[in-house]
Amino acid sequence: MTIWDWFKWFLYLFRRLLGLKIIAIDSNWESITEAAYDYRQANVYKHFKIRGFKIVRAQGSNADETYVEAQLTSRKGKKIVYITGVGHGNYDRYTGHNGDVVFQVGDNRKLVNNRVVHLLSCRTARDLGPDFVNDGCKAFFGYTENFSFYWGFEDIFFRCDSEIDKRFAYGATANIVYNKTKNIYEEAVDALIDEGHFYVAAVLQEDLDILRCPSIHANYGDKNARI
Amino acid sequence: MKPIKKIMDEKKKESKRSKEERIAEQMDLIAGFDEDGETLLTLKQLLERKIAILAELNEIQKGNLTKERIKAQEEYKIVIIQDGKPKEYDKEEAIKEIEDDTKFGKQLVKIEMRAVEFAFKQAMKQNRNGD
Numbered sequence: 001m002t003i004w005d006w007f008k009w010f011l012y013l014f015r016r017l018l019g020l021k022i023i024a025i026d027s028n029w030e031s032i033t034e035a036a037y038d039y040r041q042a043n044v045y046k047h048f049k050i051r052g053f054k055i056v057r058a059q060g061s062n063a064d065e066t067y068v069e070a071q072l073t074s075r076k077g078k079k080i081v082y083i084t085g086v087g088h089g090n091y092d093r094y095t096g097h098n099g100d101v102v103f104q105v106g107d108n109r110k111l112v113n114n115r116v117v118h119l120l121s122c123r124t125a126r127d128l129g130p131d132f133v134n135d136g137c138k139a140f141f142g143y144t145e146n147f148s149f150y151w152g153f154e155d156i157f158f159r160c161d162s163e164i165d166k167r168f169a170y171g172a173t174a175n176i177v178y179n180k181t182k183n184i185y186e187e188a189v190d191a192l193i194d195e196g197h198f199y200v201a202a203v204l205q206e207d208l209d210i211l212r213c214p215s216i217h218a219n220y221g222d223k224n225a226r227i
Numbered sequence: 228m229k230p231i232k233k234i235m236d237e238k239k240k241e242s243k244r245s246k247e248e249r250i251a252e253q254m255d256l257i258a259g260f261d262e263d264g265e266t267l268l269t270l271k272q273l274l275e276r277k278i279a280i281l282a283e284l285n286e287i288q289k290g291n292l293t294k295e296r297i298k299a300q301e302e303y304k305i306v307i308i309q310d311g312k313p314k315e316y317d318k319e320e321a322i323k324e325i326e327d328d329t330k331f332g333k334q335l336v337k338i339e340m341r342a343v344e345f346a347f348k349q350a351m352k353q354n355r356n357g358d
Contacts, residue, residue, distance in 0.1 A: 032308060043228045088308065122308065146308065146334075156234055166228060184231065191235045193345045196249030202341035206334075 008051075011171065015052030018079070020227070022048050023056040023071055025085030027063045027096050036086040036120060039158040040165075044084075047169040056080060063087060063096030065103075072111045081227040082116050084165055089121030089142075092128055105131045112137040116174070116227050118164050122146045125212035130219040139174040139221035141213045148207065150200045156192070157204060160185045168227050175223040178215040182208065250353070253346040257295045260288060267295060270343070274350055284340075290332075293339040294322050307331060 001009075024045060028037035037059065045055050056077075058068045063085070071077050088095045093104040103111065105127050113136030117129075125142035132140050141164050149157035163184045167177040185208040192201035214223040239246075258270035268276070284292070297303055303318040316324065316331075324332035 030312075032313065047228075148307070153238070155229075156231070156238075159228060159231065159234060162228060188231045188235075191231055193349050194246075195235065195239065196246045196253070196349065198249075198253060198342040198345040198349070199338065201345050202338045205341060206338060 012050070012052040019054065020052070021054040021056055021077075021080045022082040022084060022227070023058055023068070023080050025063050025068055025083065025087065025094075025096060025102060026057075026059040027085075027087040028060050029097050029099075033086055033088065035154050036158055039155060040086060040120075040162065043159075044162050044165045047166045048082075051169050051171075053082075053169065054079075058085075058096075061097050063102065064100055065096070068096070068102050069111065080115065082118075082168060083112065084118045084120075086120040089119065089124040089128070091123045091126040092131075094119055094121055094124050094128060103128060103132075107135065108132055108137075109135040111135075114138060116140075116168060116221075116225055118142070118168070120147065120158075120161050125210070125220070129212060133219060133221045137221060138225035139214050139223075141174075141177070141211070141220070143207065144210045144212055147210070148203050150203060153192075153197070153200050156188050156200075157207065160188055160204065160207070171226055173223065174214045174221065174225045178211075178213045181211070185211075250346070250349060254350065256299055257292060258343045258347065259292065260284070264288070267292070270346055270350060273347070274354065286336075289336050289340055290325050290328075292343070293336045294325055296339055296343075297321055297325075297335075305335070 024040070026037045026040060027033040048055055056071050058064075058071060072080060072083075085094075085096075087102065088099055093101050096102040108131065112132045115137060116139045117132055117137050118141040119128075122143060123145055125140070125144040129140035129142050147161075160181065163181040164177055167180050172180065185204065189201045189205050189208070192198075192204065212220050214221045214225065254271040255269055257267045259268055259273045260266060261268055261276075297318055300318070303321065304315055305321060306313045306315045308314075321335060325335055326332070
């Protein structure tokens with residue numbers, strides 16, 4: 001084992017001892033959220049697992065306000081440092097199963113204080129994200145307008161967005177997370193252009209343009225935040 | 228998570244059309260205006276006449292260009308999510324959104340213009356490489 005391997009092992013043990021957790025609030029009630037849910041199940045959460053985080057799964061029919069609130073406000077829930085998920089959204093809300101509201105603009109301090117939030121969802125970055133930050137959220141990552149993707153290329157779109165989760169799992173700061181994510185988006189856009197998929201590239205570039213986080217504006221929290 | 232390159236390699240294997248065919252299709256689509264600002268030109272014509280695209284187009288020209296490109300496509304349908312539910316637009320409906328200057332119409336124009344820009348960029352690159 002190299003020194004780096006020992007260091008990673010030490011970090012894993014440290015997180016296990018602290019009992020740090022993340023919560024996954026993933027919808028899968030129709031084809032669009034289901035596609036993203038499947039991708040995230042297969043590709044995202046393993047990164048948190050191997051780095052010692054426990055995963056609280058508020059997925060499928062559990063992606064609802066009551067369940068999520070109970071998890072985030074319970075005594076054990078105090079160990080939750082990261083909120084992530086896929087679901088439909090609007091400027092003032094993030095929804096879960098059957099489109100029911102999970103979070104909305106208002107007093108969310110008990111839910112998001114001292115936590116990092118990443119929502120793969122339409123529009124939540126315009127109002128909900130800054131509202132979360134006002135309520136103590138350390139950093140918010142989300143999209144100001146509609147997150148769009150092309151069927152047949154959905155894995156590329158989800159891969160780009162998932163870089164946010166992966167980098168936070170690695171312990172990166174919000175600023176590094178953004179830079180790495182931007183690089184992945186740009187690499188994918190260039191690869192798509194090179195292959196003549198101009199519309200797919202255009203939509204992916206649009207998604208990058210509407211991504212918001214602390215590196216874009218202080219309304220989205222602290223650039224140095226990490227989990 | 229798979230690297231982008233690996234995902235793209237898989238897409239290449241799955242794809243029914245070649246990269247060259249996709250680029251050739253773009254060459255024959257309307258992509259800009261002649262220096263008079265009215266005559267529509269294909270990407271191929273723009274490249275032949277060495278006319279830069281998009282930078283000096285106003286919003287009306289961009290809207291007209293988008294409509295022409297949508298009309299020229301044999302099959303056109305786009306699906307967007309409204310209130311959590313997918314809604315499908317055909318050619319006529321998409322054009323109406325642009326004419327009515329709706330938020331969705333503006334988004335269509337933006338994506339179309341970006342696709343043209345990317346196609347232009349790729350065509351220039353190929354020209355430079357002497358393909």
